[in-house]
Amino acid sequence: MMKTKIFVIAGLFLGIGGVSWGQISPINTSKAGAGSNAPYVEGPVWTLTMIKTKTGLSDDYIKQITGTVKPVYDEEKKQKIILDYKILNGEASNPQDFNILILIEYPNWAAFDSLRDKMDPIVEKVMGSEEQRRDTAVKRLDIREILGTKTMREITLK
Numbered sequence: 001m002m003k004t005k006i007f008v009i010a011g012l013f014l015g016i017g018g019v020s021w022g023q024i025s026p027i028n029t030s031k032a033g034a035g036s037n038a039p040y041v042e043g044p045v046w047t048l049t050m051i052k053t054k055t056g057l058s059d060d061y062i063k064q065i066t067g068t069v070k071p072v073y074d075e076e077k078k079q080k081i082i083l084d085y086k087i088l089n090g091e092a093s094n095p096q097d098f099n100i101l102i103l104i105e106y107p108n109w110a111a112f113d114s115l116r117d118k119m120d121p122i123v124e125k126v127m128g129s130e131e132q133r134r135d136t137a138v139k140r141l142d143i144r145e146i147l148g149t150k151t152m153r154e155i156t157l158k
Helices: 002-017 058-067 069-078 115-127 130-142
Strands: 039-051 086-088 100-106 144-157
Touching: 039 058, 058 069, 058 086, 058 100, 058 130, 069 086, 069 115, 115 130, 130 144
Parallel strands: none
Antiparallel strands: 039 100, 039 144, 086 100
């Protein structure tokens, strides 16, 4: 039972932002650019959350996140916590593949510093108390599975 609660809470946070609430391991945050030998210029940082909905339920999932996750992202964008977000919907390439991809664009790695302090008030305002958010997450377990989350830096080739 405790493992289920932990999974539900983790799933809620991943579904909301696809963001790791813990510390991000130190990664080279210097700009690879003019003075660098790198063949690219570093850009913003993206989190990608890969979601697999149960057959025929992708529209139900999208309706759910339209009322909960979208207002959170819109407020984060308004407050300049994130630069943008995108949701891609398509066919899974095999039974183990995702069919929805949520992308959230952050200006840089430093944007993750104290991110939870910035996001918690927004999430609580839009999605309610911790108990309400947990109930929403439990309902989502019936229609989707989060296959994974990645955080990656966008690069532009020189």
